[in-house]
Amino acid sequence: MNLFSSFFSSIKSPTVKELIKNNIPEHVAIIMDGNGRWALKRKLPRSVGHSEGAETLKEIISVSIELGIKFLTVYSFSTENWQRPQDEIDFLFNIFVEKLREELDSMQKNGIKVKLIGKREGVPHYVLEAFEDAEKKTSENSKLILNIAFNYGGRQEIIEAIKKIHKEVLKKNIDIEKINELNFGNFLYTESCPDPDFLIRTGGEYRISNFLLWQIAYTEFYFVKTLWPDFNRSDFLKAIYYYQKRERRFGRV
Numbered sequence: 001m002n003l004f005s006s007f008f009s010s011i012k013s014p015t016v017k018e019l020i021k022n023n024i025p026e027h028v029a030i031i032m033d034g035n036g037r038w039a040l041k042r043k044l045p046r047s048v049g050h051s052e053g054a055e056t057l058k059e060i061i062s063v064s065i066e067l068g069i070k071f072l073t074v075y076s077f078s079t080e081n082w083q084r085p086q087d088e089i090d091f092l093f094n095i096f097v098e099k100l101r102e103e104l105d106s107m108q109k110n111g112i113k114v115k116l117i118g119k120r121e122g123v124p125h126y127v128l129e130a131f132e133d134a135e136k137k138t139s140e141n142s143k144l145i146l147n148i149a150f151n152y153g154g155r156q157e158i159i160e161a162i163k164k165i166h167k168e169v170l171k172k173n174i175d176i177e178k179i180n181e182l183n184f185g186n187f188l189y190t191e192s193c194p195d196p197d198f199l200i201r202t203g204g205e206y207r208i209s210n211f212l213l214w215q216i217a218y219t220e221f222y223f224v225k226t227l228w229p230d231f232n233r234s235d236f237l238k239a240i241y242y243y244q245k246r247e248r249r250f251g252r253v
């Protein structure tokens with residue numbers, strides 16, 4: 001352990017009560033990475049890592065609500081993840097369907113609104129049905145907007161946006177000259193959602209992997225080695241603590 005990492009791990013995890021005295025990010029995005037390595041370390045199949053990862057997400061959602069975070073965007077399946085073995089893809093899809101069904105009541109009770117962000121085309125019918133059912137049944141909720149990035153790719157999202165704009169221009173509904181940095185976002189999957197204030201990536205990789213490319217222009221980044229299934233309440237609170245120490249300048253002095 002070097003000096004830097006021992007310094008990091010020596011910080012005591014703050015409490016929710018302490019954190020809410022300061023600025024809480026309105027929108028947190030998470031690249032939930034490291035499920036496979038978590039399982040590998042234990043000589044278990046990768047699928048066990050994904051199941052554990054789903055438990056972590058449940059905990060992080062509940063802490064997000066305690067903190068008063070308004071938007072939580074989680075990367076759960078990228079357009080690049082289609083390159084994984086079919087059995088792993090099938091397992092992931094089944095787990096999404098199972099969890100969406102299992103958690104529906106609790107999401108209702110806790111005011112969580114689910115939104116699928118990603119390309120719906122190409123998603124197997126049974127998976128899309130579970131997502132759309134959860135979207136419909138939670139559509140009146142507003143405490144926490146849970147954007148699930150599924151079959152999501154940032155570059156593809158931007159291209160789709162351009163195509164939507166082109167269609168509107170052809171129909172003469174919009175003037176291309178009126179498209180600007182503010183309203184371009186309305187054509188993305190995230191639509192009216194504000195840009196993420198804070199992006200966490202677990203699993204130790206220092207990359208974005210095609211996540212929210214347009215939206216993260218001024219997001220604060222936090223990369224942590226902890227594998228997603230090990231990432232817990234206190235790790236999340238610590239991350240928020242570090243966010244609160246950042247000075248966001250947006251180009252100003």
Ligand code: IPE
Nearest residue numbers: 032033034035036037038076
């Ligand atoms: C993240 O964990 C989950 C998905 C990408 C679906 P990984 O499965 O990428 O885990 P590692 O990176 O191989 O450890």
Ligand code: IPE
Nearest residue numbers: 031032033075076077078209
């Ligand atoms: C990013 O993780 C996608 C998700 C967490 C869903 P990956 O594991 O797919 O990313 P790379 O391959 O390491 O860039």
Ligand code: MG
Nearest residue numbers: 033034035203
């Ligand atoms: Mg990974």
